[in-house]
Amino acid sequence: MISLKSVSKVYLLGQTQVKALDRVSLEIKRGEFVAIIGASGSGKSTLLHLLGGLDRPSNGQVIWDGQDLGQMSDQELARFRNQEIGFVFQQFHLLPRITVLENVLLPATYAPQKNLTQAQTRAKTLLSQLGLSHRLNHTPNQLSGGEQQRVAIARALINQPRAILADEPTGNLDSKTGRQIMTILKKLNQTQGITLIVVTHDPSIAKEAKRVIEIKDGKIK
Ligand SMILES: Nc1ncnc2c1ncn2[C@@H]1O[C@H](COP(=O)(O)OP(=O)(O)OP(=O)(O)O)[C@@H](O)[C@H]1O
Ligand SMILES: [Mg+2]
Known part of the structure; x- marks a missing residue:
C-alpha cells in the first residue's frame, strides 16, 4: 500500500511561491492500475515524483508499506527507488552514448547486491520479450521512439520493481505506438501484479485504468 498523507509541495521561484500540490491524501493498493489526469500545470508530475521518492514533499508524508520515505536519508531513498520502483518518462531519458543493453543494465550496476552475470541474462531476456533482441x-x-520507450521499460524492470511510475509514457509517440506501449505496461500489471501509476493527458489511456485520479490546481478533484 502506498499512502500520501496531506502532502504539499511548494516551489520557490525567486520571491514567488508556487503551490504545486496542496494537502493531497490518497491510498494506492498493491497491484492497482491508477491513472493520474489533469490540466497542464495541475501538479501531476509533482505528484508522481513525490510518490516515487524522486523529490521530497514540503509537508506531509509519503508511506510505502509502512515505510515513511521522509525518514530515509538521501542514500536510503536512492536505494529504495533503485530496488522498488521502475520509472518511465515521456522523453525516455536513455543515455545516448551507451548501447541499449548497457542502458538496461545501468540500474543493476547501482544495486547493492550486484550479480552482473545474472543481470546481463535478465536484461537480454527482457529486451527479447520486448522485441528488441536485434537492437542490443x-x-x-538509432532507434524509433517506440523502441526507445521499450528500452526504457526494460530498464525500469531490470531490478524487479514492485511498481512502475510512468509520466506521459506515450506523450512522444504516435497513437498506434502509444497503444502498444500501454499494452505492455498493462500486461505487466495484470500478469505480474506490478503496481502501475500512469500520468496521462490521453482520455483513452485513463479509461483503461482501474481508477482515475484527477488533479486540479494541486488538489484531488
Ligand atoms: N522545479 C520547479 N520549480 C518551480 N515551479 C515548478 C517546478 N516544477 C513544477 N513547478 C510548477 O508546479 C506546478 C505543477 O507542475 P507539474 O509539473 O507537476 O504539472 P503537470 O500537471 O505535470 O503539467 P504538464 O501536464 O504540463 O506536465 C506548475 O505551476 C509548475 O510551473
Ligand atoms: Mg507533467
Missing part, C-alpha cells in the same frame, strides 16, 4: 548493441539514437 545499437545506441538509442
Whole structure:
C-alpha cells in the first residue's frame, strides 16, 4: 500500500511561491492500475515524483508499506527507488552514448547486491520479450521512439520493481505506438501484479485504468 498523507509541495521561484500540490491524501493498493489526469500545470508530475521518492514533499508524508520515505536519508531513498520502483518518462531519458543493453543494465550496476552475470541474462531476456533482441548493441539514437520507450521499460524492470511510475509514457509517440506501449505496461500489471501509476493527458489511456485520479490546481478533484 502506498499512502500520501496531506502532502504539499511548494516551489520557490525567486520571491514567488508556487503551490504545486496542496494537502493531497490518497491510498494506492498493491497491484492497482491508477491513472493520474489533469490540466497542464495541475501538479501531476509533482505528484508522481513525490510518490516515487524522486523529490521530497514540503509537508506531509509519503508511506510505502509502512515505510515513511521522509525518514530515509538521501542514500536510503536512492536505494529504495533503485530496488522498488521502475520509472518511465515521456522523453525516455536513455543515455545516448551507451548501447541499449548497457542502458538496461545501468540500474543493476547501482544495486547493492550486484550479480552482473545474472543481470546481463535478465536484461537480454527482457529486451527479447520486448522485441528488441536485434537492437542490443545499437545506441538509442538509432532507434524509433517506440523502441526507445521499450528500452526504457526494460530498464525500469531490470531490478524487479514492485511498481512502475510512468509520466506521459506515450506523450512522444504516435497513437498506434502509444497503444502498444500501454499494452505492455498493462500486461505487466495484470500478469505480474506490478503496481502501475500512469500520468496521462490521453482520455483513452485513463479509461483503461482501474481508477482515475484527477488533479486540479494541486488538489484531488
Ligand atoms: N522545479 C520547479 N520549480 C518551480 N515551479 C515548478 C517546478 N516544477 C513544477 N513547478 C510548477 O508546479 C506546478 C505543477 O507542475 P507539474 O509539473 O507537476 O504539472 P503537470 O500537471 O505535470 O503539467 P504538464 O501536464 O504540463 O506536465 C506548475 O505551476 C509548475 O510551473
Ligand atoms: Mg507533467
